[in-house]
Amino acid sequence: MLTRRRVMFGTGAAILAGTGYYAFNRGPSYDEMAESIRVPVKPGGNPGLEYLVHHATLAANSHNTQPWMFGGSDSHVQIRPDFSRATPAADPDNHHLFASLGCACENLMLAAAAAGRGSSPQFVPEADGRIDIDLAGETDGRDPLFEAIAERQCTRSEYDGKAVSNDELALLEKAAAVDGCRVMLIPDPVRMEQALELVVSANTVQVNDAAFAKELKSWLRFSATHAVEMRDGLYSGCSGNPDLPQWIGNLMFGFVFKPQTENERYAAQIRSSSGLAVFVSDADDKAHWVQAGRSYQRFALQATTLGIRHAFINQSVEVAAYRQEFADWLGIGAQRPDLVVRYGYAPPMPRSLRRPVSAVIVS
Template sequence: MKRRLALAGAGGVVALGAAAFTARAMGGMDAYERDAASLRAPLPVPSGMADLVRHATLAPNGHNTQPWRFRLRADGVDMLPDLTRRTAVVDPDDHHLFVSLGCAAENLALAAGASGRPGQVRFDPAEGGSIAFRFGDAPVSAHELAAAITRRQSTRAEFDGSTVVGADLATLAAAAAEPGVDLVLLTDRPRIDQLRDLVVAGNTAQLGDPAFMDELTHWLRFNPRAAMAHGDGLFSGASGRPALPSWLGPTLFRTLTSAASDNDSYARQIRSSAGVAVFVGARADPEHWVRVGRACQRFALQATALGLRCAFINQPVEVAALRPALAGILGLPGRRPDIVLRFGRGPVLPYSLRRPVADVVLA
């Protein structure tokens, strides 16, 4: 009994210390929000190359690792995968990495078009799979999508449960149209509930994997100062969690994170969503993963322009054993689903940070 009381007392001291730190960290949030706002400054017209790259880096990417490098040219930009930032446990074949490159390439193309310098995106298998953007003749960009780049975020929160009307669903589907990519929109509760069960099963498997937890913890930033120092990773405040000292955050995260509570949270979030978008490439290769990223990004930007929020729930894709069941729900047996995105109306949370443009541009 005395040992249990001692542990409880120690826990109380830690809790008080964490609470005091949280209060101090709120001062750091002011600087954090200034950094986030400067990253999302409107696109100048005409734009220099630095502003185009800045907009490209605002694309979503796994664990906010930002696995890209940019090589500037007189006639455009090359985007190369940065394999030093790969997440080998959750993404062993670099699927998410190439999807992220596709999202960034779409941002770059939209921003360039909006600034008066449209161009074409082309996948190049050289250099490990790069993307070439070249200025020149191209269709006129959708300026409302370019304007949404700075406002889009992956909102890991409950939405308000309201539905999205058919006309808006059609607009979302049209924005995401991409050769070699199928989009399946789930708005009926029976199939959404089936997908929820796969998310829960995948999340349970991942949280029970020590290697997954090690990799995830490595990319967590538990307070605004840590997030600003790194310029990458998953900031706890972006998902509505309190700030913690960097020395304490990993221990508390591992101690307090449980599959049961996490799964309850995911179930509520999915239940509150208007629907789920699932993207499926025609083939499982880097070129089609880039195409999936481009389609997914246009969907997310169109959703943002319509006042909607999105959040990734990719567990049924990341846990390979669950992919066949997900493909069955979609009516696409034998295919490999690529990205799962829930959407609806919800709050704005703190935006994530990015590394400076100078850090991602090759000399």
């Protein structure tokens, strides 16, 4: 958990920034905002669009751009892509954008079930593509995964290397099973080391890609103050980096974002993990990318319930030149490996922020 002390005293520069912030700004601190966006919203009458969207927006999403808009009514919700929040350098075909919509869709369906509503999602390919969720149906009841929505997080730290039991791996696999997508678990350290080689090769390409670095930088929130203003993007503290005034972070980024440093960090993180999970969908189209997002979200919620942490290491599926090599290594032929995460045990990290629900509900 990010403490106010850590925000203010992370570095000498942060002391200056923090002092100014707390002396003159009466708004919430980073921690207060992270807490407030997770205060439970109770179902309204029917069960209420705000209640559903609150839970949907706590889902994982690429670069925390929150590339979604919600419309319709609480008996028929539409989740639409917001391409103004796309990341073309990291995600040229919008695969991650649609997977992010899938993550939100899964949370929304779990929230509906917790309020006694069954739901059936359908990918509508018209125009740019959207997800329609009909909430008129019956439900089997509350899914225990619902309880983990507010607590789930991507934990980008080194883990303690402890193995996850076979029983728990079976639960993760079961939770992640959705139509058109499955998860492949890789707990073998020899196989993990082979995967790491591909991650390092692909990561080197990404870090050396000026467009990728520029785009990433535009979503980095180096200071808690800036993160609280924007309520999106990747706050340094969530990755274990010190809090810096935004302008200093922007200035320093080019000097510290280097292949060797980044590769060493990923190697340590993967080697400290209990295993890897690769989400593989049956076909390479938007409807299946959505399903991959749903599968990941269910995996992540189940992991959270079991006290297991996870974080993405997607480089070898993001860099097209390595994706097929990775698929060959997995032995999945022409199927697309959608997403890759590592899992294991670690204390929680600071939690990410979200924009207000009112900002993403459109008529």
